[in-house]
Amino acid sequence: MLLAVAPAVGAAVGASPAGDRTRDDTITRTFTASLTPETPGQVEIRMAFDLPPDVSQVTTRLPDGTTVRGTTGFEQTTDGYRSTTDSPSIRYALPVNRTGTRGHEYADTGVWAIAPTPGAGFSYQYRGSAPTIETNYAIDGPGVVGETMLYLGEHTTYERTTGETRFRLVVPAASETLANPETILDTLGAGADNLELGDAAGSHVAIAAPTSVQWGPSGLARGSADFWVRADLPVNAANNV
The missing domain is CATH 3.30.2010 (Zincin-like)
Structure with a gap:
């Protein structure tokens, strides 16, 4: 059994595995963002994993400032959240409003939001050849997904x-x-x-x-x-x- 650590943010939106890799040896991670009109200043993120057979578990640590709203197939540990199924997911509130010396750099009004693409670091245990990692971004509702930014609304x-x-x-x-x-x-x-x-x-x-x-x-x-x-x-x- 081997342990590996993945970066917090994927290298590309919906990146496809290289060479002759298939989805059978790919860890797929999808971030889905949605507005929360009742709580301006933040968006809700659902981070879902699809694990191949040779990956026994993932452990993820959420960014500072987030608030977990629910989990499916994850259990909390001292170092984050560890998967208990091959399709775990976690929902959390992510602060969007970021200010510099003169004002906002990113903002969420509850009706619309301009935000960076979310990320969260994770480690995983696997057998055999190392899996590839595919990271995707989506929006629940109207919006546009870029490689490094999201617009919601x-x-x-x-x-x-x-x-x-x-x-x-x-x-x-x-x-x-x-x-x-x-x-x-x-x-x-x-x-x-x-x-x-x-x-x-x-x-x-x-x-x-x-x-x-x-x-x-x-x-x-x-x-x-x-x-x-x-x-x-x-x-x-x-x-x-």
Whole structure:
């Protein structure tokens, strides 16, 4: 029996096993987020595992500040929560509101939320070859899943593909953009090679953040994939990025 430790956050959304691996030797972990209108400032997360036959158990430790709301197939231990079935899950409240020196970096109003993708470290015991790990993200209700950010709430999505770069512009129902969404996509497409998002190729989620909360920065990028920008910022021309 071997013990291994997995990182808190998956490397990619819905990453597929490499080579000739199959789901029979893959640990699948799915985070599902949902709004909690009765308790603004946090979202509910359901973290569910699907364990292959050669993985006997997983033990997970939740991030600081979380509140467990229920478990299925998990038992609490001194070092976290240990699985007792091959399909355990745990529900917990995750604080979203994060502030810097000038205001919010992420926010949840109960009606909508802009949040980083959740994560939780875990270890697992297995026999034979080491399993691969697949991490997925989903939203219970309206919303958009990115690789590094989530938007929860009513919205309209606009898409544009430029070369190898795909943008999804998320305009929340609570947002009023100064610029036409097509103009914003023109700007993103024209500036794809200059955006500070690492490799511009791939899929990016851009969120027009509602201005009903006091944001600290004018915008925020997380990792090399997703970012939000205040919805009230002007876009003067398609080549201004």
